[in-house]
Amino acid sequence: MADLAAQVAMLEAENAVLRDRVETLERDAEAQLRLPPGLGLTAHEARIFLMLMKRDVCTKEQLMNGAYDHHHDGDLPHIKIIDVFICKIRKKLKIHGVTISTVWGQGYYLDADAKLRAIAMIDAFNAALSRPEVAA
Structure with a gap:
């Protein structure tokens, strides 16, 4: 014992x-991988998007854990909130040519081209923010 x-x-x-x-x-x-505020992503959406950038496929459970980390106190929303977040993120990133794909029954992912477009988009936003005429 x-x-x-x-x-x-x-x-x-x-x-x-x-x-x-x-x-x-x-x-x-x-x-x-700092996300610029110009993307318009909320804190939860940004966490989910960053997880999609880092992994091949993310399950809803993984995204839920990422959006609401283990330090969260209180009741968590229903896991369907992930579908809502994905829908909102898709809409915000569509204008930048970044698409989130679905693996039915498994989760969500960004393919290699979407990840490259996302990195280029983030770099462009960050470069614009670092220019003196924009920062002033």
């Missing part, structure tokens, strides 16, 4: 360390 308690304590400590590492990595990755 004491052996089991020691193993549980060790796993809980390891889990805490891994959670901190994941949080740090996600924060660093988000800082590398």
